[in-house]
Amino acid sequence: MVEQTLGDKLARDILGRIRGGQILPGAKLNAKSLADDFRVSRTPVLEALKTLAARGIATHAPNRGYIVSSTALNGNVGSELDEPVPVTDLYYRLAEDWVGQEIPQDVTEQYLLQRYKARKSEVVGTLVRAVNEGWAERKPGYGWTFLPVVSTPEAFEQVYRFRSAIEPAALLEPTFEFDTQVLDEQERIQQRYLDGAIDTELPDRLILIGMQFHEEIIRLSGNTFFHQALVRVNRLRHLLELRSIFDRARVYDQFSGHLELIRLLRKGDPIEASFYMRQHLAEATSKKTSIQRAHVQNKIRR
């Protein structure tokens, strides 16, 4: 994990809001309300604003606060803040190495500490995360064990079967709440990608957008357990997807499916929506597993 203070993260997030059009050039960046919004104190927000000012995204007038500069959306002003969340994360390296059989099944913290030259807190944090995702376990005494889930090709199918059990069911929850704002937001996002961004965007980003859509929809069920289960399983799925062959063409089908789902939800017909969701998932499964098989066979052949 690259050193990153809360102020840095906030700078990114605020810039994200500007890029996404939620905050317009010329608008005042009220420190207090931003702090409340992000549930932090003004201190890190102020740091973020200073960073943004230094990058030319905001201008500062003494005793009058910060304002989004008119050039904020020009070309690559402050682009160094845009994406560089560097994915050299220990988490990914560890997952990669485990799947690739580079590390033994049983390891000690010490071993990981040395192998990755990482800080202890980072190693422990990563292991805890892996435990949550179900691919690592603490041994009763010293040491940790990695479980084979992530490395098996069946995992893909199992995830999809699990999702098929919960996602359509979630739409039928009596507490389902039909939040127009969420639907609008998601429709906007999916549409934007369908209008072209699919061809240029990084695979990883597209995967995340797709997962986010499902998570947001399931969240409307009003039953946290469905939502939490999906989020958890999606984190693992993310790892699996990163290792599989990525098919952009499939994303078109997927995202237009999402728009159709929104349409059905708007119609106020949860049963039909639930049914459609089931289909939508089934499609993904069949295509996915054949891709996965091809992938595995290629590997064996080599």
Add this chain to the structure above:
Amino acid sequence: MVEQTLGDKLARDILGRIRGGQILPGAKLNAKSLADDFRVSRTPVLEALKTLAARGIATHAPNRGYIVSSTALNGNVGSELDEPVPVTDLYYRLAEDWVGQEIPQDVTEQYLLQRYKARKSEVVGTLVRAVNEGWAERKPGYGWTFLPVVSTPEAFEQVYRFRSAIEPAALLEPTFEFDTQVLDEQERIQQRYLDGAIDTELPDRLILIGMQFHEEIIRLSGNTFFHQALVRVNRLRHLLELRSIFDRARVYDQFSGHLELIRLLRKGDPIEASFYMRQHLAEATSKKTSIQRAHVQNKIRR
């Protein structure tokens, strides 16, 4: 958490096996195989064996190892090891205090450290657990927030709705594997409690036995995601159950339901079993929620 070394835990676990009839009086306690079994080294196993010998549960012959003494099952030989896992656990205290509105929604680690006079590692560990169960969150800056899930009466119903989505589905997994040993074991346990132990056992124990049954059955599905989701949701449910009124009569219905389910699984009819599971859960829900309502009303009346 009361100081407890791995050796102490093993002593309990081994005694559990003796009490449960898995290891008989007179049998040799092979250190190596016990160590392998528990996935630890011989060191803590040896400590456990010493403890057991000191309590009169095992006898020790120099250079010949340990043997379960014939009096191991007599009366209260070594009973001090049986149950006393003291539930003064920070985890329970914290959950209790949060539900009872004794602590604020937002807290710092420091606050918890002082309030509970606990070690830092313990506090952090507990918070991580709470996060996994979905009733706590790290704030972006310093501090943690507790979420209302555990304290809402709706949580009960939501958990049951979630389980109704996953448990019957799990039984229909194509990878479902019908492990006679597991079924036998569970049948034995459920039968034993139906034969009388229900009236004497602690509520907490009965709750755990019931949860364990479901977890074991779902595990047979061969799809970890179902199993993991259930385990996770059950941990939270445990908290909820501890706070609700306990009805022993209900346990009879519940446990005989379990036996019926085993019978259907033995018949090799997963569809019927799945259907029965759905019903079984529905029953529990309806009874449960009415109890829960009564409970809430009582509280309000006071």
Add this chain to the structure above:
DNA sequence: CTATGTATTTATTGTGCGAAAAAAACATTA
């Protein structure tokens, strides 16, 4: 009187060392 700017306090992380627990290596006995 509200938002900004600044100073102060508080919370948390990082580090290093000694203690305790567990694993691994070695020696010995049936």
Add this chain to the structure above:
DNA sequence: TAATGTTTTTTTCGCACAATAAATACATAG
């Protein structure tokens, strides 16, 4: 030669203190 007993090594925990980050309190300007 496999299991037991014993010693050595390794791993992890616990604690204190310094360093940093964030929250809070205070002062001031519009």
